[in-house]
Amino acid sequence: MVIIAPSILSSDRGRLAEEIKAMEEAGADWIHIDVIDGNFAPNLTFGPWVIEVARKATSLPLDAHLMVVDPLTYAPIFAKAGAHYVSFHLEAATHPHKIITSIAEAGAKPGVALNPGTSLAALDEVADLVDLIILMGVNPGFSGQPFIPSTMGKAQRLSNWLNRGGLSPHLEVDGGVTDLNAGALTAAGVTVLVSGSHLFGSPDYAQAIEKIRRAAGAA
Numbered sequence: 001m002v003i004i005a006p007s008i009l010s011s012d013r014g015r016l017a018e019e020i021k022a023m024e025e026a027g028a029d030w031i032h033i034d035v036i037d038g039n040f041a042p043n044l045t046f047g048p049w050v051i052e053v054a055r056k057a058t059s060l061p062l063d064a065h066l067m068v069v070d071p072l073t074y075a076p077i078f079a080k081a082g083a084h085y086v087s088f089h090l091e092a093a094t095h096p097h098k099i100i101t102s103i104a105e106a107g108a109k110p111g112v113a114l115n116p117g118t119s120l121a122a123l124d125e126v127a128d129l130v131d132l133i134i135l136m137g138v139n140p141g142f143s144g145q146p147f148i149p150s151t152m153g154k155a156q157r158l159s160n161w162l163n164r165g166g167l168s169p170h171l172e173v174d175g176g177v178t179d180l181n182a183g184a185l186t187a188a189g190v191t192v193l194v195s196g197s198h199l200f201g202s203p204d205y206a207q208a209i210e211k212i213r214r215a216a217g218a219a
């Protein structure tokens with residue numbers, strides 16, 4: 001069954017705890033937390049305090065997605081703060097193995113993320129060491145951008161490659177996900193769908209989650 005992870009980047013951040021609780025009650029499976037440092041991508045979002053706020057608001061797994069130029073420093077900080085999954089961008093990592101180890105040692109599950117323009121070849125030496133792989137469906141920075149169509153074929157190729165290698169990390173697509181592409185994404189092997197503007201922009205969170213779930217199940 002597909003995992004649906006609302007991205008709180010699109011939430012009403014003045015009411016962050018209530019928004020997280022509302023998504024949990026509406027049937028979300030994970031909460032996706034976008035950490036952007038203003039350098040890796042052009043936005044400034046959350047510090048590690050957000051993990052404490054989210055942990056108090058929900059018992060759902062917290063999926064921290066670090067878009068920062070210094071993951072070696074920040075990944076273990078978010079893991080220690082209590083995120084369940086901590087993912088960093090391979091484009092920002094000089095020593096991915098060290099970062100993966102530091103996340104695991106701090107008690108979280110390690111993940112890696114790839115920008116739309118980054119080749120799957122970047123995963124060759126790390127795919128067997130992580131619990132989550134994030135393929136970006138948009139260039140990182142902001143919610144509400146249109147889905148980049150080539151992400152679909154990229155997800156399918158990655159899923160085939162993981163299957164051939166007997167690997168089964170979660171395969172997450174982040175950016176531009178709606179009920180319109182959820183079915184094709186899950187058919188391509190995607191197991192986690194992140195959705196920001198589509199879910200938080202909907203008047204009825206439960207109905208919007210159910211619609212994505214139905215579209216994904218129909219794949």
Ligand code: DX5
Nearest residue numbers: 140141143144175176196197
């Ligand atoms: C982009 C973030 C995404 C974003 C998704 O930098 O990583 O998680 O919030 O938002 P939507 O679903 O609106 O594209």
Ligand code: ZN
Nearest residue numbers: 007034065174
């Ligand atoms: Zn994200």
